[in-house]
Amino acid sequence: MLLTEPFVxxxxxxxxxxxxxxxxxxxxxxxxxxxxxxxxxRALQERPGKPLVAVATHTHSDHMGGMHEFPARLVHPL
Structure with missing residues (x-):
């Protein structure tokens, strides 16, 4: 499912x-x-509360600005 940010x-x-x-x-x-x-x-998940892992494809701010919200998070090393 594709999401976009409001206000951007x-x-x-x-x-x-x-x-x-x-x-x-x-x-x-x-x-x-x-x-x-x-x-x-969480509102969009079929089972809210199911474990969720956040991954950033790279370290530009528009791809990882919201990473702080997710306890389980990874960033591609390149």
């Missing part, structure tokens, strides 16, 4: 992907972090 001009938005799995869900990129993301993701 479309030219500056990063795509945020929620991929739902059997045992846990994966959030790919976390946007700019301007607005809270975790409550929106």
């Amino acid at each position: 001009h479309e030219f500056l938005r990063a795509n945020i992907w929620l991929i739902e799995g059997r045992e846990r869900d994966l959030l790919v990129d976390c946007g700019n972090g301007i607005a809270p993301l975790l409550p929106a993701v």
Whole structure:
């Protein structure tokens, strides 16, 4: 499922992907972090409260600005 951030001009938005799995869900990129993301993701999950891992594809602020909201988080090393 593709998510976008409110309050961010479309030219500056990063795509945020929620991929739902059997045992846990994966959030790919976390946007700019301007607005809270975790409550929106929890509302969209089929099973709210299921373990969620956030991954940033790279370290630009528009891809990892919201990473601080997610206890389980990873960043690609390159």
